[in-house]
Amino acid sequence: MFRVACLFLPLVAAQEATLPSLRGRALAASRSLSDLPSCAQQPNFQLATTWCGQQKEPVACFKEPDSLNPVWDCHLQLHSACSGGATPCAWPLDALVEASAPAREASAADNQAGQPTRFVTWNLYVFTLAGRIHPVVDELMRMQPEIAAIPEMWHEKNAIISRLNQVSGNVYAFATGGATEQFNDADILFRADKWEHLASDLVPFSDGRAVNWAALRRKSDGKTLLVAGTHPLCCRGDYVVIEAMQFVAQTLSQIQQQHPYPIVLMGDLNTGYFQPSQQLLRHGHMDAFGKHWEIPMTFTDAWAELHPGNPDPSTINNDPVRLDYVYFQKTPISVGPIVQSQVWPRAAGSDHRAVSGDVVLR
Incomplete structure (x- = not known):
């Protein structure tokens, strides 16, 4: 937000x-x-x-x-x-x-294919961020993401990565493609000791908003991913969000033609789980606002997949709505089985809760 x-x-x-x-x-x-x-x-x-x-x-x-x-x-x-x-x-x-x-373990069958990879999205709340670098890094170290999307981070980016590498042993990096500090987006953070950066960029869509993407290859086994982060406009209803989600999905489909890897889409999407924009991501099509919407792929929401009885928990203050998501592509390429997801407590002065999803990569 x-x-x-x-x-x-x-x-x-x-x-x-x-x-x-x-x-x-x-x-x-x-x-x-x-x-x-x-x-x-x-x-x-x-x-x-x-x-x-x-x-x-x-x-x-x-x-x-x-x-x-x-x-x-x-x-x-x-x-x-x-x-x-x-x-x-x-x-x-x-x-x-x-x-x-159990938090990081998969089933015996899943473990044969490898250990889970943790993805995290966390909106840091930019307006007081400069004075919260250390507690933000402490919380990132607690969550232990391998790959993350970080909305609302501007000039504090260098301070965050410097402190993060100071306490982690110099293992993290940001994907550097695109003018990431000129748009309200979601920078891609990754474990550089485990993942190789192949390519990355930023694609703007509306009113200073953009989608970040990065193609990454795991060093241990060569498995590849397209990771994307975005942060559409706040507080103008779901129509602007469904427009953004259609643009993001179509953009990622084009990028996937060059980098044919499964997609992980994360970010503060500024809308609730049951809204048309999120149904579009999960089903690939949606009738809403007097028109038919389609995208060339579908996604599985990490939290809702494992918590179907409570798919829409608050992730912003204590408001009864969820804004933050970790989506794993389901079709036409599947990322893999989801084995864990958490909505983390509010921490480090942010108004948002982080959301994580652990998946065993196919």
Whole structure:
């Protein structure tokens, strides 16, 4: 979601100054972990072990099953606070091993074809990003993406990659093709120790928006991908988004003729899961807004594929809508089986939650 900085910065500052009184039940009010109920006794705990991933922190915030966004807030310390009506609970130490082991594992059949590759999309919220480089990098290190799409990152790009490589051991790089700092897009980040950059570019579509793409080849086995990231216009309804998705899909189809690799499409798409633009991506055709729309491919949404009962969780503030997606191409080329997906807790000062999808590449 993109905002006009010159109009909203004073308002944002004023709002942030009042946040402590609005963010719900403060964890600091508890004297110790023993004062908190056990997370293991709360509803949706088994789901929370997948939502929270490899949680090593002592506290999470649980939510009721009928919450508009039942995904728990995780990775919290005692001095943190719960938001959106959530309630703090003590994360059981014996859940750490149980929760962390399945997060990156595939089935035995899948493992024969290779380990899963993690893809992440995360809108960083550009207007305060310059002062949040270290916590943003800390969160990226927690999520451990092999490949990511990063919307809302402008002049902070060099600082982020410098810090990321400082703490990771110099393993990350950005795809460098195209004028990525001149458009509101979604830069492609990848593990350069695992992936070789073959080609990349940026293709504009409307009002300063663009789609980034990169052709990558895995060094261990030569498997290849087309990875794309985009960030269509915010807050003007789904019509501008379905126009953008049709353009992006047609553009990627043309690129795929030169680089015949399966596509992973990610980004802050600024619309909900059930909107026509997202149905177009999943089905390849859609009747909406008085016309028929078609694209030459279909995609599978990583989160909804594994969580069909909750396909549209909030990924922006605590608003009851999802904006952020990891899509794996299904036809005419399939990326591979999806084995894990997470909607991550809000972190590092961004208004968006990151979304990840793990897939075993065919």
